[in-house]
Amino acid sequence: MNLNALSDFILVATNEGLGKASRASGISKATLSRRIADLEEQLGVRLIERSSRGLKLTEAGTTLMLRTEGLLSEVSEAMTAVGDGVSTPRGRLRVAAPALFSQLAMGRIGAEFCAAYPEIEIEIVAEDRMVDLIEEQFDVAIRINPSPDSNLVGRCFARDRLVVVAAPQIIRPIPGAIRAIPAIVTSGFQPRNWTLDGGKLVLEPIPKLRFSSLLMVRDAAIAGGGAALIPQSIAWNQLARGDLVQWGIASGPEPTLWVLHTSRRLAAPKVRAFVDFLCARYPHMSLVLNG
Incomplete structure (x- = not known):
């Protein structure tokens, strides 16, 4: 052709x-x-x-x-x-990222990336759905625990952990039998027990408040609305200040964040630059240390 x-x-x-x-x-x-x-x-x-x-x-x-x-x-x-004779990153870069990560981090990341690469114009779209990179003309997607996809390649750049937290005035249950507790959950909550610290404490969450945003779940926990299972990365400041108390770490796979791009397209300099920049920003692979 x-x-x-x-x-x-x-x-x-x-x-x-x-x-x-x-x-x-x-x-x-x-x-x-x-x-x-x-x-x-x-x-x-x-x-x-x-x-x-x-x-x-x-x-x-x-x-x-x-x-x-x-x-x-x-x-x-x-x-x-x-x-x-060079590979100068330039042009427009479209990035799809989860809404929560976008709200917490992508504003700063986008500004710092553009400062480092002034010939790039970046657009970040907060999307929790699975965007089609080719059909919707995205260069990069950030996803949490992505399923294997032969059309995509990329790197894991950060890890998080799920923790159960509550306000200091709420007494942590004593380990033993399964303990029912008033809970703050997301709108899509499916009934299941929260197993903490390798099975040392098992909680049966009884939903009292439901929210569509994990930030609202966290704020309701600070206000004493009940216990909540949330990413540690959105609560570590509140834990450090004593606004929240951590009851334990949830058992099971840790949430991992990946930066992905399609394997059927050339890895343009702007894409390689963004992948390397994002990975370098989280050298310890921890969202908590780079909140």
């Missing part, structure tokens, strides 16, 4: 017409039209419908643009880096 023809097709599609594309690029309208026609003939499908009202992408044209626009941008970045 002729990459120049594909690049010209993207140029015309994004500018919504031959005239605007010609003025933006300096390439004549006749040349752009011929290259797109050659690309259509090679693919065997119409990419653009031509009429007196202008140009409109066909379904095949829309699919081709969505699938290739980001790829061509990264190929261009890579070729520029090779031509310059």
